[in-house]
Amino acid sequence: MGYSRAELESFRDATIPDLTGPGLRLLFVGINPGLWTAATGTPFSRPGNRFWPALVEAGILPRLPAYTGPLDAADRAMIFEAGVGVSNLVARATARADELDRDELRAGARALEARVTALSPRAVAVVGLTAYRQGFDRAAAVAGRQDESIGGAPTWVLPNPSGLNAHDTVASLARAYAAPARAAGILPA
Numbered sequence: 001m002g003y004s005r006a007e008l009e010s011f012r013d014a015t016i017p018d019l020t021g022p023g024l025r026l027l028f029v030g031i032n033p034g035l036w037t038a039a040t041g042t043p044f045s046r047p048g049n050r051f052w053p054a055l056v057e058a059g060i061l062p063r064l065p066a067y068t069g070p071l072d073a074a075d076r077a078m079i080f081e082a083g084v085g086v087s088n089l090v091a092r093a094t095a096r097a098d099e100l101d102r103d104e105l106r107a108g109a110r111a112l113e114a115r116v117t118a119l120s121p122r123a124v125a126v127v128g129l130t131a132y133r134q135g136f137d138r139a140a141a142v143a144g145r146q147d148e149s150i151g152g153a154p155t156w157v158l159p160n161p162s163g164l165n166a167h168d169t170v171a172s173l174a175r176a177y178a179a180p181a182r183a184a185g186i187l188p189a
Contacts, residue, residue, distance in 0.1 A: 011039045085121065089105060102134050123183045128157075129142075
């Protein structure tokens with residue numbers, strides 16, 4: 001399935017619902033939906049994005065969902081059975097995360113705090129250090145487990161799986177994503 005540039009642009013500023021279900025243990029938080037994500041309704045769906053392959057390599061998911069299009073019922077059930085969910089810091093779709101401003105990221109952080117409180121996951125993993133620093137006003141934050149929590153949940157800040165973050169591989173992302181999965185009880189401690 002492919003989209004023309006014009007088709008993707010038609011999804012600018014669209015929003016998609018969070019991918020959460022019963023038994024949520026680990027909530028991954030992206031920066032904001034990309035245009036491909038808005039078009040498909042599937043988080044991290046752009047071909048070449050390493051999020052879903054990293055979850056499989058880490059052992060968080062048993063198999064790769066068909067993520068470059070809309071998720072079918074079987075894929076959604078597999079993700080929910082694993083205890084995984086996906087949200088975003090900012091709901092508005094853009095071509096690139098750097099199109100968001102600091103005020104938008106801060107408003108998104110406040111809204112995320114309320115969502116996490118309501119959802120009660122065992123752990124939160126924000127994938128995007130710069131967005132975390134700006135949204136939560138923590139300029140000195142470094143990757144890994146944070147001293148502060150979000151909505152009462154232990155929080156990690158991890159590498160973004162976008163292809164624009166070229167120095168991380170599926171293997172390095174899998175190692176990073178395994179830490180909050182262990183804390184959430186998805187992987188053995």
